[in-house]
Structure formats: C-alpha cells, structure tokens
Amino acid sequence: MNRTSNTQHTANQVADIAIVGAGVVGASLAYALSKLHCSVAVIEKEHDVGTAASARNSGVIHAGLNYAPESLRARFCMRGRDLLMAWCDELNVPYAVCGKLIVAARNEEIPGLERLRTMGEANGVPDMALIDADAAARLQPGIHCVAALHVPSSGIVSPYAFTVAMAEEAAVNGVTFHLGWEAKRIRVTENGAAVDTPQGTVSARWVVNAAGIHAGRLAQTIDPDAPGLYPCVGEYLILDKQAGESLGMSVYPAPPVGGAGLGVHLTPTTEGNVLLGPSDEYVSDPERTSCTGKTADRLLAEAKSMWPDLPTNLVIGAYAGIRSKRTSPQEGGFGDFLIRREPGTQRVIHLIGIESPGLTAAPAIAEYVIEEILRTEEAWEPVPPADRVRRPWPDRFDELSEDEKARRVAEDPDHGDIICRCEGVTKAEFLHALGNPLGVRTLSGIKYRCRATMGRCSGGYCLPRIVEILQDEHGWTPEQFTVRGPDSPSFVGRLLEENHE
Amino acid sequence: MSEPVCSTVDVAVIGGGPAGLAAAAAAARAGANVLLIDRNPQLGGILNQCIHDGFGLHAFGEVLTGPEFADRYVRQAIGAGVRLRTRTLVTGLSADGELVCSRYGARETVRAKATVLAMGCRERTRGMIRIPGARPAGVYTAGTAQWLTNIGNVRIGRRIVILGSGDIGLIMARRLTWEGAEVAAVIEKLPYPSGLPRNINQCLLDYDIPLHLSHSVTCIQGRNRVQGVTVSRFDENGHADSGSEFELTCDTLLLSVGLIPENELSRHAGVALDRTTSGADVTDEYMTSVPGVFSCGNVLHIHDLADWAAEEGERAGVSAARYADGGVVRQLQDNASIVVRAGAGVRYVVPQRIQRGVEEVLLSLRVTAPRGPTTIRAVCGNTIVGELRLRKAHPATMEQMSVRTAEAAKDLEVICE
Numbered sequence A: 001m002n003r004t005s006n007t008q009h010t011a012n013q014v015a016d017i018a019i020v021g022a023g024v025v026g027a028s029l030a031y032a033l034s035k036l037h038c039s040v041a042v043i044e045k046e047h048d049v050g051t052a053a054s055a056r057n058s059g060v061i062h063a064g065l066n067y068a069p070e071s072l073r074a075r076f077c078m079r080g081r082d083l084l085m086a087w088c089d090e091l092n093v094p095y096a097v098c099g100k101l102i103v104a105a106r107n108e109e110i111p112g113l114e115r116l117r118t119m120g121e122a123n124g125v126p127d128m129a130l131i132d133a134d135a136a137a138r139l140q141p142g143i144h145c146v147a148a149l150h151v152p153s154s155g156i157v158s159p160y161a162f163t164v165a166m167a168e169e170a171a172v173n174g175v176t177f178h179l180g181w182e183a184k185r186i187r188v189t190e191n192g193a194a195v196d197t198p199q200g201t202v203s204a205r206w207v208v209n210a211a212g213i214h215a216g217r218l219a220q221t222i223d224p225d226a227p228g229l230y231p232c233v234g235e236y237l238i239l240d241k242q243a244g245e246s247l248g249m250s251v252y253p254a255p256p257v258g259g260a261g262l263g264v265h266l267t268p269t270t271e272g273n274v275l276l277g278p279s280d281e282y283v284s285d286p287e288r289t290s291c292t293g294k295t296a297d298r299l300l301a302e303a304k305s306m307w308p309d310l311p312t313n314l315v316i317g318a319y320a321g322i323r324s325k326r327t328s329p330q331e332g333g334f335g336d337f338l339i340r341r342e343p344g345t346q347r348v349i350h351l352i353g354i355e356s357p358g359l360t361a362a363p364a365i366a367e368y369v370i371e372e373i374l375r376t377e378e379a380w381e382p383v384p385p386a387d388r389v390r391r392p393w394p395d396r397f398d399e400l401s402e403d404e405k406a407r408r409v410a411e412d413p414d415h416g417d418i419i420c421r422c423e424g425v426t427k428a429e430f431l432h433a434l435g436n437p438l439g440v441r442t443l444s445g446i447k448y449r450c451r452a453t454m455g456r457c458s459g460g461y462c463l464p465r466i467v468e469i470l471q472d473e474h475g476w477t478p479e480q481f482t483v484r485g486p487d488s489p490s491f492v493g494r495l496l497e498e499n500h501e
Numbered sequence B: 001m002s003e004p005v006c007s008t009v010d011v012a013v014i015g016g017g018p019a020g021l022a023a024a025a026a027a028a029r030a031g032a033n034v035l036l037i038d039r040n041p042q043l044g045g046i047l048n049q050c051i052h053d054g055f056g057l058h059a060f061g062e063v064l065t066g067p068e069f070a071d072r073y074v075r076q077a078i079g080a081g082v083r084l085r086t087r088t089l090v091t092g093l094s095a096d097g098e099l100v101c102s103r104y105g106a107r108e109t110v111r112a113k114a115t116v117l118a119m120g121c122r123e124r125t126r127g128m129i130r131i132p133g134a135r136p137a138g139v140y141t142a143g144t145a146q147w148l149t150n151i152g153n154v155r156i157g158r159r160i161v162i163l164g165s166g167d168i169g170l171i172m173a174r175r176l177t178w179e180g181a182e183v184a185a186v187i188e189k190l191p192y193p194s195g196l197p198r199n200i201n202q203c204l205l206d207y208d209i210p211l212h213l214s215h216s217v218t219c220i221q222g223r224n225r226v227q228g229v230t231v232s233r234f235d236e237n238g239h240a241d242s243g244s245e246f247e248l249t250c251d252t253l254l255l256s257v258g259l260i261p262e263n264e265l266s267r268h269a270g271v272a273l274d275r276t277t278s279g280a281d282v283t284d285e286y287m288t289s290v291p292g293v294f295s296c297g298n299v300l301h302i303h304d305l306a307d308w309a310a311e312e313g314e315r316a317g318v319s320a321a322r323y324a325d326g327g328v329v330r331q332l333q334d335n336a337s338i339v340v341r342a343g344a345g346v347r348y349v350v351p352q353r354i355q356r357g358v359e360e361v362l363l364s365l366r367v368t369a370p371r372g373p374t375t376i377r378a379v380c381g382n383t384i385v386g387e388l389r390l391r392k393a394h395p396a397t398m399e400q401m402s403v404r405t406a407e408a409a410k411d412l413e414v415i416c417e
Helices: A024-033 A072-091 A107-123 A133-139 A159-172 A212-220 A293-306 A358-374 A402-411 A427-434 A443-450 A462-473 A496-500 B018-029 B045-049 B066-079 B142-150 B167-178 B197-207 B264-269 B306-324
Strands: A012-020 A040-044 A100-104 A129-132 A147-151 A155-157 A176-179 A185-188 A193-197 A200-209 A230-239 A250-253 A265-268 A274-277 A315-325 A338-341 A348-352 A418-420 B005-014 B034-037 B053-055 B083-085 B089-093 B098-103 B106-117 B121-123 B139-141 B159-163 B182-187 B215-221 B228-233 B246-249 B252-255 B259-261 B293-295 B337-342 B346-350 B353-355 B360-367 B374-380 B383-390 B399-404 B412-416
Touching: A012 A024, A012 A176, A012 A193, A024 A040, A024 A159, A024 A358, A040 A159, A040 A200, A072 A107, A072 A155, A072 A159, A072 A358, A100 A107, A100 A133, A107 A129, A107 A147, A129 A133, A133 A147, A155 A159, A159 A176, A159 A443, A185 A212, A200 A212, A212 A315, A212 A348, A230 A293, A250 A293, A265 A293, A274 A293, A293 A315, A338 A358, A348 A358, A402 B098, A402 B106, A418 A427, A418 A462, A427 A443, A427 A462, A443 A462, A462 B142, B005 B018, B005 B306, B018 B034, B018 B045, B018 B066, B018 B106, B018 B306, B034 B106, B045 B066, B045 B142, B053 B066, B066 B306, B089 B264, B106 B306, B121 B142, B139 B142, B142 B167, B142 B252, B159 B167, B159 B215, B167 B182, B167 B197, B167 B252, B182 B215, B182 B246, B264 B293, B293 B306, B306 B360, B337 B346, B346 B412, B360 B374, B360 B412, B374 B399
Parallel strands: A012 A040, A012 A200, A040 A176, A100 A250, A200 A348, B005 B034, B005 B106, B034 B083, B106 B293, B139 B252, B159 B182, B159 B252, B337 B412
Antiparallel strands: A100 A147, A129 A147, A185 A193, A193 A200, A230 A274, A230 A315, A250 A265, A265 A274, A338 A348, B089 B098, B098 B106, B121 B259, B215 B228, B228 B246, B337 B353, B346 B360, B360 B399, B374 B383, B374 B412, B383 B399
C-alpha cells in the first residue's frame, strides 16, 4: 500500500546520533553524516522534510555582507556558501550566482550601503561595487534608485530542492527518517541522550537539536537556561514565470534600521518565477503560516517603489515562513546563531536562532557540529565514495534541449506524457517524485519534488491527472490523498460506492 | 533513439473542445487536410465533465448534455475526414507554423500551413485573487471540483461554500447538493451574479441555496483542512465594510471567480493579446497578429455557451482552410483595417479589426454592467452601421450583432445607450 509508512509506532530506536528537525540544517547534518560510518536517525514532526522555514524563505545564497565580522552568522555564511554550491553540484540541485543589487531610494540611504560594503569587505565578500542609478538600471532594467551596491557573489538556490535532495540521498545511504514524530523532550541517558515522541523514543550517543522555531522550547526540556525564540512571520507573494523574464538578479532595499528582516526584496527563483517579500511581524503562534491581505498590499507597494513596472497582475500565489529570532520585538534587529552544548553530558547540541542566513549557513553549521562530535568519536570513518548510493535531484525535463528531450522520451516513454502543462512536468518525473525514498506520499511532497500543481493554474489541469494516475494505476483510495499528511485529507470519500450501499 | 516524426498538414487545430472540433470539421469540409491535436484521451474538452444538460439549444435546437454535445462535433469532425491525435500536448508553436507535440513515447514536429488556436481557458485561482488566511486542504476551483466529482468519482467535502457566482460554481452548487453535500452559501463580490440568470434560478433558487451579493471571503480558517471562512460585505468601491464580517463553517471552499484564456502557447508564437479579453487580437476572419495563426472559442474570449464557441470555431476553421489553400485572408495591418473599439458601457468587442471593404461582420461583445432596456450601436463617425436592441443586458451574457462595414471609412466604436 502507498500509505505513508513513516508514522508507524516503533517503540525504541537506537542510533549513534539523533537529529531533531529535518529542515535544511537537519538535512545538511544527515547528508554529511551519511558520508561517515555511523548510524543516524532524524526525527521530524511533519510528514515531509523541509516544510517550515526551510521551504518558506527567499531562496537566496547570501554573499555575507549583512553580518558583523567574527559573528557565527558571518563565519557560517562565508563557509556555508562554498559548501552549499559544492553540495548542490554533488546532488544536481540547481543554483545560480546571479548577483544582487541593494538599492538606495534616497541619497540618505547611501551611507547605509557604504556600511554594508565595509562589513562585507571585512567578511571577505569579493567584487562589491557602489554604482549609480544608470549603472544599476543597466544591470537590472526597470529598477528605480539613486544608487546601488552591486554584490556579484550573491546567488539563488531552490531551498526545498536542496533540503529534499540532501535528505533523500542521506536516506538511501542508511539514515533513518522518522517523519510524523514530534519530539516532546530530550533527556540524558546513561550512554548519551534520548528523544521522546508520542510515536516512539530514539536513544543515541549524541542528539542534535535542529528543531528550528521549536529549538528553544525543546532545549529547555533538558537545559532550563537555554534561551527561547520569538517567532517572526515573513509573508511572500509568488509571481508567474512571465515576470521572471524581466528580473535577472535579486533586488533589495537598503536595510531597514532595527528591522527584523532585510526589507521587502525581489528575487528570481531557479525555476524562473519571482518572489516578493518578506514582511516581518512578530507573532505568538510559531506555526502561523497564514497570509493577510493587508500585508500582501504592503509587499506590492514596497516592491513597486523599487520596480515601478512590477506586473502585479502576475501574482499566482502567496506563502509565509517563520523566522526563529533570538531578539524580542522590543530589541528588534538580529541576534547571532547560538550553538549550545548541554552543560551536563555535553552530548546534546542545540542549534538555536538559525534565522537568515540559515539556508546558506546550514552546510557549514553541519560541518562544524560534526567536527565537534568527531573530537570524541574517532571511530566514525568516512564511507568510500564508491560505496555510496546516489540519488541526484532530477533534471527538469522542461528545461532540457529539444534533442535531449527526444533522447529521454526514447529512453522512458513516460517522459512524453506531460501531466502538468504550466510547469511541463512529465509523468516520468511525477513517478520519480512519488517513489521518493522517504516514503512521502502527500500532494505537497509531490509538488515540491516535481513541481506538479506548483504553476500558474495551481493544479487545475494536473490535479485531475494525478488523481487519475494514482487511483487507476496505483490503486489509491480517495482517503489516501492528503495535502500534507493524515490531518489534511484532500477528499472525504468515494462517490459511487456510497451510492451503491 | 527514435527519429522525430514530422508531418505536414494544411490546418492544425490545437484543442479538441467545442471550438476546436467545430473548427477542424469546418476546415475539413472546406477541403483542407486537417489534424486535430488534443491532450486528453477523449475529445470534447471540458464538455466531458459537464454532465448537466442545456447544451445544443442554439446549435441543434435540442437540449443535450455536455458529452452528447461533444459527440455531435466529434462525429462531424470524423465525418469530414479530420485526423485526430489525442493524448498529445502541443508544447511549442513557432510563428512559421511549426508545432512541437509530445505524447507517450514520442515527441514530434508538425508543420501546418495554418494553425487554429482552440486551447480553451483555465480557472482563476486562490493565489490570483489573493484570499488571505491559512493554506488548508479543501480549497478547489469549481471546474476542478467538477472533474473530481463527475469523473474522478471522489467526494470533495461535506459542507461547501462557493466563492464567485460564475456558471461552473452555480452548476456545482446543484451537483454537490444532489450528491448529499450541504452547500452553505454562494458568495459574490459584485452586486449582481456573474453567472447566467437561468443558472441562478435552476441551481440556487430551486434548492434554497443562499446567494450573498456584494460579499466576499476575506479569510480562510483551518491549518490542515478548511474549517470555515470569514465573509465580509463589500461596498460599491470594492472595500470591505468593517464590522460586517460573519463566519461560515465549512470543510470545503470552491472558487468560481473567473476564467482566463490559456494563451501561453500563443504568446510564445508572438501572438498579440488584447488586454481586456486576455485573448488574441483578431481580424474579422479570426486571424491573429501572426499570419496563418487563427484563434477561436474560450482561448479567444470567454464564452458563456459552448454553442457560441463552436460557431466561432466554424468561422475560424473556414478562414484557416482558405489561408492554407492560398486564398486571400487579410492580414492585420493598421493602415488597411478598421479598428473596432469598445466604447461607453461595453467591456470588449471581438473581432478587434475588420478589413476595409468587408460587407458584413458579426461582432461578439459584453456590456460592463447590468442594464435594463438597452440599445447597442456600432458607429463609424456619425454613421450607425449596426444596432442591437435588448430588453435587458448583463455582463454574464455575451451578445452578438451584425454590422455593415462595406462603406465604413473610419474606425468603429460600439457603445451602449
């Protein structure tokens, strides 16, 4: 059966290292650890990896100019961007070093750009240039500003593709993923520590708490002095690929003083859409991913001030993500990442406040944590590359050359059957996504893996095709269709059977 | 590696709904060698999921269901010798008539002397109208819900709220009621319904389903599955009245908030689009700005009846056959054509250009707002070249009028009086 197998109750699991949270940080750790001879278990309360802040951000590979020199954010950002691009190459995950412009709307904002440049230089960011409005408009036509800081080393990556690709390759190399397991507490044991969930307990020699917005609260279950976190929501709008044709690089405003974010910016995605956002609003609900109409209007207004020709009629969607902030609403600004060893056994490592640039920094955080652990665990030898199983992120069929498309159709006839017209997704791509080694069978999971239902029609065309394939060819019942897991059923039953009763 | 198959035809028709089927049949009857390409296994397009009746009154003087109506045109197309290629998606179209087609096991190129665009439309989505709130399961566009119910055989929900009073939403209100679901309300932001009056009567009033005009959904509740919606009253300027909110409990929200011509393929071929219709700018022969590329049906402008889409398809098909045969099909040239403009009270007019010297042309149009007794006039300077008197006019109803343009020297304006 195709029911998710990841929610089965398994009383007690043992591993060398348990990671709580399968966001980009947890997935980076799992991926890096899968290259060593050790047993790894990942505990994730959602029914897929990378569903929270890791999927709900700008998808920017940060250059490293927004962080105080010597801070962990600066250090892990600079190291992380190199690792991230190297790992993307290993995993075939698309990214682009497209550069970014930080624009000054008024002359008074130019000193702010100069301060950023100074900080960037101290952090080792290469080739930045303060340019005038004409030069900015040559780099990105249509941009309105008085001056801009051009940062050519800034880039973009698909954040969920990166997270999913790392997790899937970790899984085929032996990492166990307990999806749908919600860590309630961490406790010290004789040999290390254990993570308790209603679904089962994982005991390990080491526990890494990479629970994102929940990391503070979870840390406090074992370490009462660990700091808490303040959820701060960032809402985004998604624009049609038609808009992406006219945006070649990210465009940021001069950073708002004391703001909780970097300001509303425009970012192209690796798939060709445009993202617009985020807002910054402290909220009480750490899982508030709903959007508000007022914020959407504000995002459009702010983006239009930088890009007056912004095609507002091309908005096709919205989403919101939660920042894990260490600074309270009163303090504002940014705190630094906190990597905290549980004071007793030292075998629990909490990663707290991994907000921006968390995506860029994640591989470097993973590298650092593993180095710390290897000071004790000398026996974890590297797995020879030849022994590793590969699960590269698939090429997007729609982006291949016509010759290559013909070749792949000849290889697998299902590549000729295009099930999603907006994104040009083939049935073969859909089936590859469906067969993911994490056992994720949710519609959202399929969407993030192959982009079916992610385009401008939001599934108007491909949802019926998907339902048809899964019901007719894979024997799914209506109850098996869910958006994000058992709690979000797509349908409530079958029609005809009920009539015949 | 398989060699790409390449074939050459007189007329290629993209899309096998009512407009495409009728265009293909008409082009074949006019003597053209016609290939009809459709992405679905079964021809008929959206008609296949429209199991309700009401089709064919104008075209056949009979009341037919969607599949029956489609079947008439499939038979016409087959009878006229149209070659059919189903389960095939056209992924590329170039300005010189080269179509890239993809199907199970094959990608192939078709060269056509003339191409008829009949890809239909898609539904506006939640993202486009930016409904705030959470992102739970249970939000569907009405047309997708129609497929899921009538073909997918799944029960989409138990208590339904429908946003938008478009025809598909109204049809689904009745359909889901028949299937035992409770339709709590239909919510429409405008002060008048956007669906046909007959559907308001037969689908809502007959089943006591409340219709809230001048209201819209301002928030969706439910983290995992829809738990309810917030509804607010809107004034005539489109602003929500604060304090007017009320909650409706439901597990499903259907959206019937408009249709958009599906012109991505046309755009890539360089076809100029009309900003109001989102369809192509066409001549009186339904030729787009790209010579040899014609457009008809819902990809040209949204029709309220399949009968009209099919009729328009026939006219476009005849033109395409004539073009393929080397016949004179007039091009869209600014200096040689009469530009048709939507004037006071008129939202749009199709076709947008008429060749000078053409005797008589049929215009399709919609008014901007509901009105009582109305005269729609087509004027060239001071000359009235066409007139349509209506007992009442409604934006939901497409109107058609004939204009005499043989003597027209100036551009033409269509106005509502």
